Amino acid sequence: MFGIKRASAAEIAERNDRAGKVAEALTTAGFPVHQDENVPAVLGALVSVDPADDSRGGVFVQWLIGSSLSRAAGESAQKGEIRSPAFRHFGFVTEHMHATLIAILGSAGFQAVDADDDMNPFLVRVDG
Template sequence: MFEFKKASETEIAERNDLAARAAEALTMAGFAVHRDVNQVSGAVGALVWVDPADDTRGGVFVQWSISSSLNDTAVESALKGEIQSPAFRHFTFVTEHMYATLTAILESAGFQAGDADDDMSPYLIRVEG
């Protein structure tokens, strides 16, 4: 059976503080920022959240959230093998450039930001203080 181990309350509080500061930096740069990973349906902009896990999966993360219509169209194209379609290329362009942009802005604001090394979410950014 899988056992989920959470970080200490102190560690989670530190992560929440870091996430709040990262969200504020992105808000100051003009981005719409969302903090509740469980309430992102329809939300577009930067998603900033804390994973409370007590291992390498835990930490503070940022990801760009595009419109559901563009996402759905890109998924349909991918399922049909049409990865050269205009919609899929646009989805890829936006995702790659927003990943780079968010990373650069967070670094400019004084954070350590980089690839989260998550195979299931290739454009996920890990933020450290």
């Protein structure tokens, strides 16, 4: 059985420190920020640390949209109604907040880029 190799304790500590600075920069810019992925009904920017010791590891940010819009967009997608107002609005907000997070973090001195994650296409990777 294969396990995911964790980064060193020093690397994880550095990531946690960077995540804290990212959260502070976003909070200072006026965004609601959360760092606990396990809290239900969280809205705004979610800053997280992945402890993996490979390209999956690092500090990440994603924008979390309200559950009613997410649910409506999901229902539209299941019905194949990708031109529905809810689906279009969800896409618009997600796409623009992704770009906004990258721009705001870049302005704050971070190297923020699209994480290139097929499972989460609007995930932002943040380096030093």
